[in-house]
Structure formats: structure tokens, C-alpha cells
Amino acid sequence: MTGAFLYLTACSLANRVRMRVRRLREPRYVIGLAVGAVYFYFVIFSRPGSGRGHGTTVGIAAIAGSAAPLVALASVLLLAVVVLAWVWPSSSRAIVFSRAEVQFLFQAPLTRQQLLHYKLIRSQTASLLVSLILTVFFRPGTFMAAWTVITGMWLLFGILNLHFTGMALARASLAEHGVSGLRRQWVPIAVVVAAIGAIGLALVRDGARLSTLETGRQVLSELGRVLTTGAAGWALWPTRAIVRLPLAASTAEYWRALPGALALFALNYIWVMRSDAAFEEASAEQSEKVVQGRLAPRRARVTAASTPFSLAPVGRVETAILWKNLILLGRYASLRTLWRLVPMAVALAVVASTSRRTGLVSVLSMLALGGVVLIVLLGPQIVRNDLRQDLAHLALLKTWPVRSAALIRGELLAPAAVLTGLAWIFVTASVLLMTHVPANAEGIALLVLNRVSYGIAALLIAPPIIVIQLIVQNGLAVLFPAWVVIGASRSRGVEVMGQRMLMQAGIWLTLLIAFTPAAVLGGLLAVVIYLATGLVPIVVPAALAAAVILAEAFLATEALGRALDRTDVGNLEPAD
Amino acid sequence: MIAVSHLSKVYGSFKAVDDLSFTVGPGEVVGLIGPNGAGKTSTLRCLVGIQAPSAGSVTIDGHDIVKDSVAAKQQVAFMADEPNLFEYLTVMEHLRLTARIYGAGDIEGKARTLLQELQLTGKEKALPSELSRGMKQKVAIACGLLHDPKALLFDEPLTGLDPLGIRHMKETIVRRGRAGAAVMVSSHLLHLVEEICTRILIIDRGVKVADGTMADLEAHAEAAGSNLEEIFLKVTSREGSPSA
Numbered sequence: 119m120t121g122a123f124l125y126l127t128a129c130s131l132a133n134r135v136r137m138r139v140r141r142l143r144e145p146r147y148v149i150g151l152a153v154g155a156v157y158f159y160f161v162i163f164s165r166p167g168s169g170r171g172h173g174t175t176v177g178i179a180a181i182a183g184s185a186a187p188l189v190a191l192a193s194v195l196l197l198a199v200v201v202l203a204w205v206w207p208s209s210s211r212a213i214v215f216s217r218a219e220v221q222f223l224f225q226a227p228l229t230r231q232q233l234l235h236y237k238l239i240r241s242q243t244a245s246l247l248v249s250l251i252l253t254v255f256f257r258p259g260t261f262m263a264a265w266t267v268i269t270g271m272w273l274l275f276g277i278l279n280l281h282f283t284g285m286a287l288a289r290a291s292l293a294e295h296g297v298s299g300l301r302r303q304w305v306p307i308a309v310v311v312a313a314i315g316a317i318g319l320a321l322v323r324d325g326a327r328l329s330t331l332e333t334g335r336q337v338l339s340e341l342g343r344v345l346t347t348g349a350a351g352w353a354l355w356p357t358r359a360i361v362r363l364p365l366a367a368s369t370a371e372y373w374r375a376l377p378g379a380l381a382l383f384a385l386n387y388i389w390v391m392r393s394d395a396a397f398e399e400a401s402a403e404q405s406e407k408v409v410q411g412r413l414a415p416r417r418a419r420v421t422a423a424s425t426p427f428s429l430a431p432v433g434r435v436e437t438a439i440l441w442k443n444l445i446l447l448g449r450y451a452s453l454r455t456l457w458r459l460v461p462m463a464v465a466l467a468v469v470a471s472t473s474r475r476t477g478l479v480s481v482l483s484m485l486a487l488g489g490v491v492l493i494v495l496l497g498p499q500i501v502r503n504d505l506r507q508d509l510a511h512l513a514l515l516k517t518w519p520v521r522s523a524a525l526i527r528g529e530l531l532a533p534a535a536v537l538t539g540l541a542w543i544f545v546t547a548s549v550l551l552m553t554h555v556p557a558n559a560e561g562i563a564l565l566v567l568n569r570v571s572y573g574i575a576a577l578l579i580a581p582p583i584i585v586i587q588l589i590v591q592n593g594l595a596v597l598f599p600a601w602v603v604i605g606a607s608r609s610r611g612v613e614v615m616g617q618r619m620l621m622q623a624g625i626w627l628t629l630l631i632a633f634t635p636a637a638v639l640g641g642l643l644a645v646v647i648y649l650a651t652g653l654v655p656i657v658v659p660a661a662l663a664a665a666v667i668l669a670e671a672f673l674a675t676e677a678l679g680r681a682l683d684r685t686d687v688g689n690l691e692p693a694d
Numbered sequence: 695m696i697a698v699s700h701l702s703k704v705y706g707s708f709k710a711v712d713d714l715s716f717t718v719g720p721g722e723v724v725g726l727i728g729p730n731g732a733g734k735t736s737t738l739r740c741l742v743g744i745q746a747p748s749a750g751s752v753t754i755d756g757h758d759i760v761k762d763s764v765a766a767k768q769q770v771a772f773m774a775d776e777p778n779l780f781e782y783l784t785v786m787e788h789l790r791l792t793a794r795i796y797g798a799g800d801i802e803g804k805a806r807t808l809l810q811e812l813q814l815t816g817k818e819k820a821l822p823s824e825l826s827r828g829m830k831q832k833v834a835i836a837c838g839l840l841h842d843p844k845a846l847l848f849d850e851p852l853t854g855l856d857p858l859g860i861r862h863m864k865e866t867i868v869r870r871g872r873a874g875a876a877v878m879v880s881s882h883l884l885h886l887v888e889e890i891c892t893r894i895l896i897i898d899r900g901v902k903v904a905d906g907t908m909a910d911l912e913a914h915a916e917a918a919g920s921n922l923e924e925i926f927l928k929v930t931s932r933e934g935s936p937s938a
Contacts, residue, residue, distance in 0.1 A: 429790050431800040438794040442783065449782045514778040516744045518795050519767035683763075687744055 119228065123236045131243055138611060146601055147613045154616030187342025189365050193358035194345060197313060199278075200357070203285060204310055213237060213286050231391055237283065238390075245275035266372040270363030273379050277360055280386035287393035313353035320350035356382055435520050439528030440535065446503040447536060483551035489544040494580050497537040498587035505529040505592040509599060513687050523679025526596075530588050530675070534581065541580040549573040575660035582636075582667035589674045590628045594621060596682050632670055636663040695720050695876030696741065696770075696845050701750035703736045703900075710736040712900035713750070718845070718878055718893075723871040725887035725894040726880040727922075729930055733900040734880045735775070738847050741878070742772040755844050768796065771838030775850035777830040779822040785809070785833050786818040789840060796841035808836045813862060827854035835866070845876045852883060864890050888922040898930045 141147045215223065215237070223233060249271035253264055288307075321328075324344045331337045345354055359378035366372035426444040429437075508515060508529060515525060549569050595602045601617055640663035647655040696718040703711040711733040718724045728734050739745040741752050743759045743766065752759040757766035779788060786805065793801040809815050812832040822830055831854050838846065848867065852860050868890050871877045881887055887894060894911060896904040904914050904925075912918050915925045 425787065429794055431790075431793060432797060433794065435795055438791055442780065442787075442791055445787065446780070446782045511778055511780065513739070513744050513774065517742050517767060517770075517772050519764045520795060521764060684746070686746070687739070 119232050120235065120239070123232075123239050126236075127239055127243060130240075138613075142613070146617060149620065150615070150617035151613035152616065153619050154612035154614075157616065157619060158612065187338045187345075189358060189362055190342045190345040190354065191338070192361040192365060193354045194317070196278075196357040196361055197317070197354060200281065201310060201314060203282060204307075213283055234283070234390060238280065241279045242272075242276065245279060246272055248275060266366050266369060267364050270366065270372065270379075273363055273383065274360050277379065277383050277386055280383065280390055284386055284390045284393065287390060291393060316349040316353035317345070320344050320348060435518075435524055436528035436531060439525065440531040443503045443507075443529065443532030444535075446507065447501070447532060480551075483548050486544045486548035486551060490541055490548060490576065490580070493537055493541045493544060494583050495587075497540070498533065498584055498591055501533040501537055502591075503532050503536075504588060506595050506602065509595055512685070516687065521679060522682040523676045526592065526675045526678050526682065530585060530592065533588055534585050537584045538581045541584065542577055545573060545576045545580065549576075571656040575656045578657070578660045578664045582664045582671065583633075585671050586632050586667050586674075587625075587629060589671055589678070590625050590632070593628075593674065593678050593681075594624065596678050596685060599685065632667065632674075635670070636666040639663065639666055695722075695755055696878065697751075697753045698737075698741065699751045699753075701737065701740060701752060702748045703733070703740055703745065704748040710900050711740065711747075711897075714897065714900070714902055715750075716895055716902065716905060718876040720844070720874045720876055721871055722893055723867065723877040723879065723891045725891035726878055726897070727882070727884065727887055727894065727926060728897040731899075732897045732930075734897065735849060736900075737897070738772065738849055738878070738880055742770055742847055743767055744772070768841075769843055770845040770847065771841070771843040772847045773831075773835050773838045773849065773851055775853055777822075777827070777834040779830055779833060781822055784819050784821055785814060785825075785836075788833055788837055792837040792840050798841040801840055804840065805836075808839055811862065811866065812836050813859065828856060828859055831855065832859065835863070839866070839870070843875065846870055846878070848877070848879045848881075850881050851879060852881065852886060884922045884926055894922065896926060896929055904929045 142151060213234075215233075219236075223236065228236075246268075249268050252271055253267045256267060321344065324340070328337060328340055328344075331340055344350060346358070355378075359375060359382060362375035363372060363379050366375055426441065426448060429441045505526060518525070520528075549572065552569055598621075601621055640659035643662050644655050644659040647653065647658060698717070699715050701711055701714040702709065714733075714737060716724075726734050726737065736745065740747045741754075741759065743763050746760060752766075754766040755769040757763075757769070759766045780791075783791065789801060789805045789808075793799070793805075798804075806815075809818065812835060814829065814832055814836065817825065817829065820829075822833070825833065831851070835848075835851070846867075851863055851867065855863055864886065867877060867879060871892070879887060879891060888908065893905070893907055895902065896911075904911055906914060908922065911922070911925050911929075912920060915928045917925050917928055920928075
């Protein structure tokens with residue numbers, strides 16, 4: 119049976135490669151590949167100290183050779199990954215079979231062990247590919263170092279994959295057998311719990327000594343000592359045994375580390391094969407969810423809740439589309455979307471506030487300002503409840519008795535409204551939280567005037583900037599549908615990465631062109647007012663610039679409407 | 695009501711529809727049949743404005759689908775073979791959105807009647823992910839019927855329906871035809887076409903090969919007393935099929 123599995127794996131791989139090569143006939147993929155290849159070349163080979171052809175020890179070998187504690191830290195990191203996987207299981211770590219695999223293999227006369235073998239064989243291709251890519255990035259200086267890194271990584275991913283498979287089976291067993299399942303799976307669970315306890319205890323005991331150390335190198339060295347001795351050393355032995363392989367500084371060290379890693383592989387393999395959990399039904403269900411998830415992201419979260427407002431039976435079509443797209447946002451948006459912005463906002467605030475420490479209020483003000491920047495500049499790329507989602511429904515939209523320009527304007531309203539609302543909240547917060555209050559009354563009056571002026575200018579200019587970006591994003595989807603992600607489809611590969619880089623460059627260029635007239639006219643008006651009054655105006659030029667951008671936006675939607683009329687539904691095939 | 699004149703649709707070098715002309719008058723239920731790849735779906739998509747014709751013209755109630763598309767689309771409904779629903783809208787929200795888009799006014803009462811007719815009562819607050827394929831098909835059809843279109847185009851309307859659903863759907867199609875709508879039904883279910891259609895249009899490789907009532911087709915195929923399946927196989931056979 120292994121022969122059949124290998125045949126299926128090899129054919130799948132060969133056909134995937136053939137498909138990727140074949141699609142290079144299309145200019146968009148060739149261009150994307152060229153851009154992606156150039157990017158990789160500069161990222162990998164143009165870094166300082168590449169030392170190609172001189173046998174210099176660089177990359178992972180250099181790290182491994184000069185910093186033994188790295189192995190200890192990497193082993194902690196690996197343990198953290200495993201612990202997180204146990205504590206916070208992800209559905210992606212379940213044993214997922216594709217629809218075709220469920221169709222062909224689940225009804226075939228195969229044992230569950232054979233099915234597991236199949237999954238293990240299939241996972242090796244991906245593991246090897248990831249190992250190769252990581253090895254290229256780490257750039258081992260010699261051929262010998264390269265193969266130890268590749269095989270070390272491969273074995274590392276193989277063991278991890280086995281462990282996650284065993285974990286999924288253990289969870290299935292617990293769900294299936296309840297308390298008795300816990301008894302059956304107590305060994306691995308106890309091992310993980312004991313390991314965490316041992317490491318935690320060792321770090322607490324050494325806390326006093328660690329706090330006295332002054333340099334990062336000293337801390338690193340001490341951590342390396344603590345994590346490789348005593349109970350913590352034993353607890354981390356399994357993960358250390360695995361990471362020692364790809365981080366081995368020499369071939370001899372690699373061979374010394376190999377038996378331990380192989381033993382772990384064997385242990386995990388036995389654990390997986392001895393599990394009695396019935397995974398087939400759950401896997402089939404999960405496979406269906408994966409397929410459905412591709413069609414509709416985060417489907418599981420969708421529930422019919424209240425609508426943003428009551429849709430009147432008659433009125434402008436744009437309002438109807440706004441209503442529809444706000445429902446889309448309301449039913450799909452998750453806190454996760456907002457959480458993605460938080461770290462960036464915090465980082466911006468920290469950087470901005472380090473130069474003048476004026477307390478928490480100042481930090482909050484900078485945080486709000488960072489939020490404004492992120493919302494205005496990144497929001498239009500993140501909030502996609504517009505035509506970029508709806509192009510997947512273009513066949514339906516084209517049957518609607520609606521002018522295409524009106525359709526596009528309606529599609530833009532929801533993300534524009536949401537982002538504008540957020541930006542206004544953050545602008546207001548930033549202005550209110552500004553500090554540096556002057557001592558005299560004249561200074562206070564000037565300060566208030568300044569704050570209000572900047573605030574109003576920001577409130578005026580933010581919506582047009584958001585709208586024009588949304589138009590550019592949606593316009594590219596209309597004009598170059600094959601180049602953008604439509605709906606929930608996702609493509610992979612260097613060529614696709616290159617395509618996205620080109621698209622991003624196009625977006626910035628288009629925005630530059632769009633903003634230039636507004637900036638020039640706003641600037642000229644500011645100069646005229648300054649020459650006439652001696653004051654430096656903010657609000658009036660901002661209002662003019664906003665009006666210019668909005669006028670451009672209107673004209674752009676009219677032009678895009680005509681383009682949408684010409685768009686053939688057949689060009690919007692989902693990405694593979 | 696529906697007038698198609700010298701319609702052609704070309705994809706690259708492939709001609710999916712080739713110089714097709716026909717009309718569907720008010721009250722007519724015309725069956726559009728043909729082998730796989732004959733150009734049925736391309737024809738329907740050109741009729742409803744999803745795809746632009748490469749040549750020729752399509753008018754709905756006198757409005758050209760390309761030059762006067764808003765007015766033309768106001769009068770037509772297309773029920774695709776694969777129901778195209780928004781995953782995040784409930785059944786009732788689909789109906790409200792469609793009513794607003796088509797300017798159908800207050801449709802609450804009419805929506806209830808339609809949902810009852812299509813056996814969707816009780817599913818008003820259901821999302822598409824909570825519906826079977828057949829039910830999704832019914833929701834799409836309910837949306838199509840909501841604004842009382844003068845032209846109705848069905849692409850494989852019975853796919854995924856249960857026996858009772860099939861019966862109701864056939865009744866719905868026939869009732870709309872009798873009420874004066876111009877109806878086209880594309881299907882591979884020849885017995886359905888034979889049962890409910892007043893006229894049948896057979897196309898093959900984008901070309902019209904027969905058009906008329908059952909009696910006309912029997913005469914055309916020189917197959918008196920034959921059923922539609924026999925006529926279909928005869929006129930679409932690759933060896934020397936007679937041209938209409």
C-alpha cells in the first residue's frame with residue numbers, strides 16, 4: 119500500500135509543479151516570477167557577509183558555532199510551540215484530508231494505520247520544501263553544513279508533524295472516551311506538564327541571579343546554563359535533541375545529535391500508531407470545513423444578528439449596498455482584525471514617545487495618532503467589505519438593474535464609513551490628549567486654536583484619503599482582476615508574491631498621482647492666504663485638498679463603472 | 695419580449711454561440727436544450743447581461759441589454775444553475791436587498807407568499823450556510839420572482855430539489871408563463887422540457903439546430919411519434935444533422 123501512497127504523492131507533486139510551470143505562459147506569472155526572484159536574490163545574497171565562494175562560515179552555522187545558548191533558547195521556543203499547541207489547539211493542526219482523499223481513501227479497504235501512514239508520507243513533501251527554503255535563507259557556508267541543516271530541519275518538522283498528529287488523535291480520544299481517554303493519554307500530557315513545571319521552577323530559582331546580570335550576553339549565557347542543567351535540562355532534552363540537528367556547528371556534532379532525534383521520531387511514531395482514536399469522521403468534517411472556508415472565510419463565526427439599520431423599501435441603490443456590506447462586516451469582523459492593529463499602534467506610540475517622556479497622557483495621544491496613521495494608510499487594504507469581496511458574485515451583480523458607477527460607489531461606502539468613523543475617533547482622542555500646556559493665557563489660546571485647526575484639518579482630509587485608496591484598491595480589482603485576490607481565494611508561489619509586490623508598487627504610484635493635484639492646489643492656496651494675511655492656514659487648504667480628492671474619486675468611479683461594464687465574468691476565475 | 699438577433703459569443707478562438715437568432719413572446723415557455731458545451735449557459739448569460747455579446751443584439755421588452763442595460767435588466771430575472779447567494783445575508787435580507795435593488799417597493803407580504811410557495815417558510819432568518827443546496831436554489835428563485843419580471847430565465851432549475859420541490863417548481867414556471875411572462879428554461883432533463891415548455895429550441899456547438907413546438911420538431915426531424923429524447927439525439931447527432 120505504501121507504493122500506492124508514494125505514487126499518489128509523487129503524481130500530485132509532479133502535477134503541481136507542471137501546473138506552476140504551465141501557468142508561466144501567462145505574462146502575469148512570468149513578470150511576477152521575475153520580480154519575486156529578484157527580491158529573493160537581494161534578500162538572500164545581498165546581505166552583508168554573504169561570502170559566497172570563500173567557504174566562510176555564515177548564517178546558521180555562524181550562529182550555531184558562536185552561541186551555544188541558542189540551542190537552549192531554541193529548545194525553549196520549540197517547547198513553547200508544543201505547549202501552545204496543546205493548550206490552544208488549532209483546527210489547522212487536525213488531521214485534515216482533502217475532499218478527494220475522503221472520497222477515494224475513506225471508502226477504500228484501508229486500515230486507519232494505513233491512512234495515517236499516507237498522511238505522514240504526504241506531509242514529508244511540504245516539510246522538505248520548507249526545510250529547503252529555510253536552508254537557503256540561513257545560507258550555510260559549505261555543502262556539508264547545507265545538508266545537515268536541510269536534513270535536520272526536515273527531521274525537526276517531521277517530528278513536529280508526528281507530534282501534532284498524535285496530539286490531534288489524543289484530543290479525539292479524549293473527546294471519544296472522556297475520563298477514560300484521559301487515562302489512556304496521560305503519559306504525554308504528564309510529560310508536557312512536568313516539563314513546564316521543571317523549567318518554570320528553574321527560572322524562578324535563578325531569578326535573583328539573572329536580575330543582577332548587566333549585559334544581554336551574560337543573561338543569554340546564564341539562561342543557557344540554567345536550561346541545560348538539572349531538572350530543566352532534562353525537561354528540555356527532547357526539544358534540545360531536535361534543534362541540535364539543524365543548529366549543529368559541525369558534522370560530528372550532527373551525528374552525535376542524530377540518535378536522540380531519531381529516538382524521538384520513533385517514540386512519536388509509536389504514540390501515533392498506538393492511538394485508538396477514530397479520526398475519520400472528524401477529518402471528513404474538517405475537510406468540508408476547509409473547502410467551505412475557502413469559499414467563505416470565517417464561516418463558522420457567521421451568525422444572523424441584527425442589521426446595522428433598517429433598509430427602507432425604496433431609495434438609492436448605494437444605500438442598499440452599504441447596508442449589505444455593513445452586514446458583511448458586522449457578521450464577519452472579529453476582534454482579531456482589531457488586535458492586528460494594536461501591536462503596530464503600540465510600537466508607533468512607544469517609538470514616538472521615547473523622545474519626550476511627558477507621561478501616560480502623551481503616550482496615549484501618540485497611540486491615538488499612530489492609530490490614525492494606521493487606519494488611514496493600512497485600513498483600506500485590510501477592510502475589504504467592498505467590490506474586492508463582491509467580485510466573486512459578479513455574475514449576480516451584473517444582473518442587477520444598476521449603473522456600474524453607482525454600484526462601485528455603493529460598494530465603497532461601507533469600508534469608507536467604517537474607516538472614517540475609526541479615524542475620526544482616533545483624531546479626536548489624539549487632539550484631546552495632547553499635552554505641553556503653556557503657562558500664559560495667550561499661549562493657551564494659541565494652543566487651543568492650533569489643536570482645533572489640526573484636528574479639523576485631519577477630520578476633513580482623512581475621509582478623501584481613505585476613499586481614494588479604496589478606489590485604487592477596487593479599481594485594480596476591476597481593471598486587473600487576474601492580479602488581485604478576489605473573495606477568499608488564495609494563490610501561492612514566488613510568482614504570486616512578485617505579482618503582489620508589483621500591485622503594491624502600482625497602488626502607491628496611483629496614489630501619488632491622485633494626491634499631487636490636491637497637494638499642489640492646497641499648497642498654493644496656503645501660500646496665497648499666508649501672503650495676504652501672514653497666517654499659516656491649515657483648515658482651508660485641507661478642505662480644498664479634500665474637495666479635489668473627492669472630485670477625483672467621483673470621476674474615477676464613473677470611469678471604473680465603464681470598465682466594470684466591459685469586465686467579462688470569465689476573467690474572474692478563482693485563483694488556484 | 696425576448697428578442698435575440700445574430701448573437702455570437704467568442705472566447706479567444708472558441709465560438710460558444712454562433713449567429714443565434716430567436717424570440718420568446720409573452721406567455722411562451724421556451725426550453726433551451728443542447729449537449730454539454732452547446733452554448734446554452736453562454737446564451738443565457740448574454741441574454742441577462744452577465745456577459746457581453748461578441749456580436750449581435752439582445753433586447754428585453756424592447757430595451758437593448760448592452761445599450762440600455764438598466765432598463766432591460768429591470769424586466770428580467772435569471773436563476774443560475776448554481777445559486778449565487780451572499781453568505782452573510784439571511785433569506786429575508788436577500789429578499790429585502792433584491793426588492794430595493796429592483797425598486798419593487800414594500801415586499802414583506804409578497805415575500806411571505808413567495809416563501810410559502812417555495813416551501814421556505816420558517817427559514818426567513820437562516821443564512822445560506824444553514825440551507826441545503828435545494829433550498830438555496832429556492833431562495834435564488836424567490837429573489838428572481840420578487841419584482842414580477844416580464845422575462846424569466848432558468849438554468850437547470852430542478853437541480854438539488856426534492857420531488858415535492860420539483861413539482862412546485864414546475865408549477866411555478868408554468869404559472870409565470872400563463873401569467874404572461876416570457877420564460878426560457880435551460881435543462882438536460884428532457885422530460886421536464888417536454889412537459890412544461892410550449893416551444894423548444896435545440897442548439898449544438900453554438901448553432902441553432904431546431905426550433906418549434908413538439909409537433910414542429912417531429913416534422914423537422916422526420917420522426918413522427920418520437921419523444922423529445924429521440925428527436926434531440928437525432929438532431930444533435932454528429933453525423934449529418936439537419937439544420938433548422
